[in-house]
Amino acid sequence: MEKLVSSWFTIKTLPENYVFPAGKRPGKLHAPVSKAIPVVDLEKACGLHGRLDIIQQIMEACEDHGFFQVINHGVQATLMEDAMAVFKEFFELPGEEKSRLFSEDNSQSCRLYTSTVNYRKEEIHFWRDALTHPCRPLAECVQHWPEKPNRYREVIGALCEEVNELGSRILKLICEGLELEKGYLENELSKETSLTVNHYPPCPDPSLTLGLSKHCDPNLITLLIQGDVPGLQVLKDDEWIGVEPLPHAFVVNVGYLLHIISNGKLKGAMHRAVTNAKTTRTSAAFFINAAENSIVQPAKALVGAENPPLYKAFRYGEFFKTYASHSGDTEIVLEPYKMKY
Known part of the structure; x- marks a missing residue:
């Protein structure tokens, strides 16, 4: 518990x-919040x-x-607002309450931790605490979620x-849009959903x-509720762009799996989170994920002689x-899975 930044x-x-x-610091001048990220009215x-x-x-x-x-x-x-309020209430709980969920064991499905899953191996830590747990199937997952705040399970469920x-x-x-057969992305490839609530307290020197x-x-x-405090940045043309917080919007980003399934057509989104000196920032990321034994590969409809x-x-x-x-690490994660021609 003493490791928690909060x-x-x-x-x-x-x-x-x-x-x-x-070379890895955000520097004194944070990327300005931009309106360049597309906004889609569903x-x-x-x-x-x-x-x-x-x-x-x-x-x-x-x-x-x-x-x-x-x-x-x-x-x-109203549900999004209630949920964000509940998340903030969770991180404001007394240390004794939060300690029940604190764990450095990556195999524990519902846990509170700090920095990343590799805290013990890190030389440099991130200014971040996180609560994570699975969301599907809901009836099985919810019984392992935090019991406090009292309305956590009801609202987040x-x-x-x-x-x-x-x-x-x-x-x-x-x-x-990819012209794949109906339901292609809605089988084992999107069977699981997990939630990570990120908590970034005010930082004494956000530039470092x-x-x-x-x-x-x-x-x-990933579907992210960013909240009303800027901090999410996207890498575009080797420059960092701050994502504007929009009321009641979800930020959606492409993950590695969709990049691979689309055979590189869709861009795996590089992003990071910066801190600030004055305001706590809390965000909620929902990860739509494949089942552990799912086979992932470029969709056959998207490959051919001219597009191997x-x-x-x-x-x-x-x-x-x-x-x-x-x-x-974006430089090496995909290397073992690339075709060699």
């Missing part, structure tokens, strides 16, 4: 084991013509940025159900450390172990 963040000087090397996908237009918008965003935001998505605004439906809608639109470093998520897509597969077939569980062992 237990001691009021210090005046950043500890040395949180200071990143000069309500317009109801009619045939509108649906085709929205699919085109999503595909262009996935090919160019690997990121987009969705509004009018069907998840209740309701949110998980609506987010799963939203994720399914987005995957259907992407599937149509990171909440999370440059990475791409290991799943199909870029990646080998592999089991997702094997890939995730590689990803976790390298902490999502």
Whole structure:
């Protein structure tokens, strides 16, 4: 528990084991918040013509940025607000309550931890605490979730159900955009959903450390409630772009699996989280994921003589172990799975 940043963040000087090397620091000038990230109005996908237009918008965003935001998505605004309030209440609980969930054991499904899953192996830690747990199947998962705040299970359970439906809608639109057979992305490839709640307390020197470093998520897509405090940044053309927080929006990003299934057509989104000196930032990321034994490979409909597969077939569980062992290092994670011609 004493390792949690939220237990001691009021210090005046950043500890040395949180200071990143000069080349990896965000620097004094954080990337400005930008309106360049596409915003997609899902309500317009109801009619045939509108649906085709929205699919085109999503595909262009996935090919160019690997990121987009969705509004009018069907998840209740009041539910999103309640959930974010509950998450903040959780991190404000007394240490004794939170200690029941604190664990450095990666195999524990519901746990509170700090920095990353490789805390013990890290030379430099991230300015971040996190709560993580599975969301599907809900009836089995919910009994392992936090018991406090008292309304955690009720509110977050309701949110998980609506987010799963939203994720399914987005995957259907992407599937149509890739011209894959109906349901291609809605089988074992999107069977699991997990939630990670990120908590970034105010930092004594945000120019020297990171909440999370440059990475791409290991799943199909991620749906993020960013909250109202900026901090998410996307790498575009070798420059960092700050993602504008929009009220009641979800930020959607392409993960490695969708990049591979699309045979490189859709861009695996590189992103990071920066800190700030004044305000706590809390975000909630829902990861739509493949089952451990799922076979992942470029979709056969997207490969051919003129477009050979870029990646080998592999089991997702094997890939995730590689990803976790390298902490999502973008330079080497995909190397073992690339085809050699």
